[in-house]
Amino acid sequence: MRKPSTPHPGAQTSPRSAFYCRCGGDEASQVQRRLERAFSRRDFLQSALVLAAGVGGLSPAASAQPAPSGSATAVAAPMVLRNVQLFDGRRTRLQPGLQVVIEGARIRAVEPQGQGAPQGAQIIDGGGRVLMPGLIDAHWHSLMAAMSMQHLLMADPALIHLAAGSEAQRTLLRGFTTVRDAGGPVFALKSAIDQGLVQGPRIFPSGAMISQTAGHGDFRFLHEVGPGAACSAVGHAEHLGASAIADSADSVRKATREQLLRGASQIKLMAGGGASSLYDPLDSVQFTLPELRAAVEAAEDWGTYVMAHVYLPKGMQRSIEAGIKVIEHGQLTDEATVRLMADKGIWWxxxxxxxxAAPTPMADPGSQAKSDEIATGTRRAYELAIKHKVQTGWGSDILFAPGKTHYQTVRLVALENWYSPLDALKQATSQNGELLALAGQRNPYLGAKLGVIEPGAWADLLVVDGDVSRSLKPLLEPDQHLKCIIKNGRVVKNTL
Incomplete structure (x- = not known):
């Protein structure tokens, strides 16, 4: 590498030559490589020490692959829940006279009440209350729900992740035992929850939201774009891992593979405009067909699927043509596109x-206008989904709502505008479980079903004080009405 020359004391030095940006030069690259090697060694040693302290006498093979749904190393005692009204996630009725037996992290049996309990089992008497599967939110943002957009774009990443850990516990205590994270750097949070370092729901991570330049995931400020931009064209959201900007089929393919490398269970693409982004029109169609197909091919090579953020028919139709299996949002679609979704077996x-059901108005008037337009299409979208029997999942998509993330449940209760209470709960349990299972071998919780109460399913359960066959409103007050929360066969809360 050529060493930078030192000017002669009497030499003339122009301001441009003295102060040109070196952040992309050879010297900076060499420094970056040294730092990466140093941090890799340091992180490896620190991780080894943490694992050694945390797993104690476990063998290296056991500590290298912690049970993704577990927390502690000790095996929980068997458990029997009886004297309950059972909603199993599939049948839209409550069933009396049954008891549920849990062994380890799974449901062993659903049987007539009065059967003998396993030796040493913990008996939980529901007192005639409702026993149901833990709730599943198919469109959640673990890092973006509880902080304002301004904080997310400027705050120290450590603070963002600490706030997400706190919100994860609140999410679980609202009864949501599983979420599909629809974009954001949640891999560390997921690992911490799975290892029992913090409480929270199971997470199906998407990783960075992949966006074109000027797309819904391009959160750069205008001064960060173009010839006058700073040395690096990468914005804070990309540094954080919240988004990845890609502008060619090859770039999209690479970004997709990078999220899979990090542990994504599915891929999130921005295929149309959105409300919270400042610069892209709501009616814009984003990514070309070859770009969308590149992501689909890379995801399918790993046995999983792509979900696409998009609201309008043209973007939805292009996404479906590219092989995308799940449409996120779509509130401004038309009937022809909904028929296409039904014919192709696309999930909505x-x-x-x-x-x-909106937690807070948008700070930007333009974004609020786009949000209002989306709201006007919501009722018709649900009517079309029901009319054409499209496979439908439910998600809350709470964003930038510090102090108001409980609107996650408000948006669940809002389903009663179109569905009976138990049909709405079916969406948020067994149907969402089927949607998440599209991840195939990338499902981080393989080996059992989610969202149902049946033998062999994961033991994620709620005991609710209130008749949810008549109204879902008891779920709005989880402190009072969620009497027992069980995740992965372990009691998180029990006030029975």
Whole structure:
């Protein structure tokens, strides 16, 4: 590498030559490589020390692959829940006279009440209350729900992750035992939850939201774009891992593979405009067909699928043509596109974006206008989904709502505008479980089903004080009405 020359004391030095940006030069690259090697060694040693302290006498093979749904190393005692009204996630009725037996992390039996309990089992008497599967949110943002956009774009990443850990516990205590994270750097949070370092739901991570330049995932400020931009064209959101900007089929393919490398269970693409982004029109169609197909091919090579953020028919149709299996949002679609979804077996991940279910108005008037437009299409979207029997999942998509993340449940209750209470709960349990299972071998919780109460399923359960066959409103007050929360066969809360 050529060494930089030292000017002669009497030499003339122009401001440009003295102060040109070196952040992309050979010297900076060499420093970066040294830092990466140093941090890799340091992180490896620190991780080894943490694992050694945390797993104690476990063998190296056991500590290298912690049970993704577990927390502690000790095996929980068997458990029997009896004297309950059972909603199993599939049948839209409550079933009396049954008891549920849990052994380890799974449900061993659903049987007539009065059968003998396993030796040493913990008996939980529901007192005639409802026993149901833990809730599943198919469109959640673990890092973006509880902080404002301004904080997310400027705050120290450590603070963002600490806040996400705190919110994860609140999410679980609202009864959500599983979430599909629809974009954000949640891999560390997921690992911490799975290892029992913090409480929270199971997470199906998407990793960075992949966006084109000027797309819904391009959160750069205008001064960061173009010839006058700073040395690096990568914005804070990309540094954080919240988004990845890609502008060719090859770039999209690479970004997809990078998320899979990090542990994504599915891939999130921005295929159309959105409300929270400042610069892209809602009606914009984003990514070309070859770009979308590149992501689909890379995901399918890993046995999983792509979900696409998009609201309008043209973007939805292009996404379906590219092989995308799940449409996120779509509130401004038309009937022809909904028929196409039904014919092709496409999943529709819908959210009840109603004014009364919005946690906070948008700070930017333009974004609020786009949000209002989306809200006007929400009712018709649900009506079309029901009419054409499209496979429908439910998600809350709460964003940038510090102090108001409980609107996650408000948006679940809003489903009663179109469905009976138990049909709504079916969406948020067994149907969402089927949607998440599209991840195939990338499913981080393989080996059992989610969202159902049946033998062999994961033991994620809620005991609810209130008749949810008549109304879901008891779920709005989890401190009072969620009497027992069980995740992975372990009691998280029990006030029975």
């Amino acid at each position: 991940s819908l959210q009840p974006f109603l004014p009364e």
